Amino acid sequence: MEFKLNLTQEQKLIMTQQMQLSVQLLQMSNFELQNYIEKELQENPVIDAEYKKNENNKLDDDFDYKKFIKSIEGDNYNYHVNYDRDEEMASPFNFISAKKSLKEFLQEQILELNEPEYIKSICKYMIENIDARGYLDISIDEIVEELEVGKELSEKCLKIVQSLEPDGIAARDIKECLKIQLQQKSLIDNDLFVIIDKYLELLAENKYNVIAKELRIDVKKAQEYGDIIKSLEPKPSRGFYTGEETKYIVPEAYIRKINGEYCIIMNDGAIPKLNINKLYKSIINSQQDKDTVQFVKNKLNSAMFLIKSINQRESTIYNIIEKILELQKDYFEYGEEYLKPMTLKEIADDLGVHESTVSRAIREKYIHTHKGTIKIKDLFTTGISQIDSFEGISNKIIKKEIQKLIEDENKKKPLSDQKICDILKEKNINISRRTVAKYREEMSIKSSSKRKRF
Incomplete structure (x- = not known):
């Protein structure tokens, strides 16, 4: 045994606390980010928050709930409300419900x-x-x-x-x-x-x-x-509230068709605009107490990085949604059967970012369209090549084809995986028997021998 001094060269990725915070913020949903900002506002005194106000900057004491309910009906932003009807005032207490366990x-x-x-x-x-x-x-x-x-x-x-x-x-x-x-x-x-x-x-x-x-x-x-x-119920509690908290979904953005073009409207209404309090800037300039000045400087640096990270997060998510909208325009226009194969790597390469950045940015995030609220991750699907075509077809569409074939089959002679494979090839969908079996199992559909009816 002996002691030696060796000189080695190696590469390491060391994530600073600021880098870790930036990654965490990117992964957060709108709802999680809102809660995080509320916590930061309590802990960091140098941050000022400006919340978006309504048109009158106040809520009238005699708020007309009848008009409000009518105005939001159908999620139509171009609503027209008729206030001439003499109907009974809708009480807000009518919309309060309690869960019964x-x-x-x-x-x-x-x-x-x-x-x-x-x-x-x-x-x-x-x-x-x-x-x-x-x-x-x-x-x-x-x-x-x-x-x-x-x-x-x-x-x-x-x-x-x-x-x-x-x-x-x-x-x-x-x-x-x-x-x-x-x-x-x-x-x-x-x-x-x-x-x-x-x-x-x-x-x-x-x-x-x-x-x-x-x-x-x-x-x-x-x-x-x-x-x-x-036909019996193996879990008698099904349908009852069992104590699990409701998970709220707040869409990251709204996709609206305006004058024939699809537009992205970021849902940042619940997230306040953050600024630096001017009082603490003057404390630094005064340079009276060194400890106080250092404390304020640290809080200022933290606040500036938080503001920068939130802006970067919104920009990244917007760019990803914009690229998705560009690639999947037919899906938003015509429906799920027009969903094209799309991978995280494809989006990442187009935007010049790492694949993990896209993965974090879409984690547990949703967009709201005229078809309802959609999980962004669900729009990413692998593709299967089509015969006599350079374009692929989404595995979601293939699963729907398989499901439809099984639903329409003769239950006394159910279709085997190989038979389904052959039918799909006739429809120019090049897929193997093993892939059919894989997709069928993912949809929790049993094999032909277990689907047979006597």
């Missing part, structure tokens, strides 16, 4: 039961232990131990909870959940219960011939049983 819905049903309070209390305890799927997340033995009640009483209370709506609630597993639903629908058939207990995996694979052989019934009858079971 699954547990609240169940608790309300318990209150209406004609049962002693101690039984209601046990039922309420069980309801509080129902998970997000609608299943009971605690065993009878645990209930007996924790509440110090008898097992027979606990099972009685469980039956009460399981009799509530929605059907199948408070089951311990999927088999019990399905059987509860059958009982509540008065579908009492021993073969149905046997299939649930023993042959759910075969049912998932549509192996009706095997099930029929095991139960010694006709294949068509086994298929009928399968249709009944598949």
Whole structure:
């Protein structure tokens, strides 16, 4: 062992805090950026924010909600409002709604039961232990131990909870959940219960011939049983609010057709215009307290970089949307079937930026068009070459073609992946059987053998 001094040369990318902030801001959605700016305004005193005001710079106390609702109807910016109608004033409280959770819905049903309070209390305890799927997340033995009640009483209370709506609630597993639903629908058939207990995996694979052989019934009858079971709800909580917060979508831009041309209108109304407070500029010029001056300088540098980064973010997003609009004009004009293959690299090369910059800039961002709110990332698709054509075709369009072929097929003789491949080639879409299988699986469509109807 010995010590040596070696001279080596290597390249490293060291991201400063400012560079990291710039990347973070680019990735943020409008909603996230708005929250970030609000936080910065509280922490950095040198920043002034100027919010966009309405035409009167104030909100009248006697705001006419009837006129407001009519004015925004249909999302038409060239609206015309008729104020001459003598109609009842629309109250803002009519538009306030509350979410009712699954547990609240169940608790309300318990209150209406004609049962002693101690039984209601046990039922309420069980309801509080129902998970997000609608299943009971605690065993009878645990209930007996924790509440110090008898097992027979606990099972009685469980039956009460399981009799509530929605059907199948408070089951311990999927088999019990399905059987509860059958009982509540008065579908009492021993073969149905046997299939649930023993042959759910075969049912998932549509192996009706095997099930029929095991139960010694006709294949068509086994298929009928399968249709009944598949019509049941494996997650009873579906459709109820389970406590997850609503994710708000704020579009980055609006694409409007004005005088025959598509225009990009950046949605920056909720983002304030940031400026530097003049008071803190005078503190630097005064040079009285060195520590104070240094503090203000640091805050000024931070504020200037934030303003610069926000402007750069908006410019980058605008340029990307502008390039997308240029390449996908037919899509915005005529619909999804005209969506062309487009990759991140293609946009990045045209704009002279790195591919990762485009990827960050479109992350969780949306644009609003006359077709609705669209996720920008969904416009990027790979392409498949067409026979006798130099232009590619979007994989989204190919998936739609595959889906349509499967929907229109003879269910007694479903199309194989190879047959779909051959039909697509007749339509000048050059695609392999393996690609057909890949797209079919991505759309959660089963293979031909599992789609077959008897």
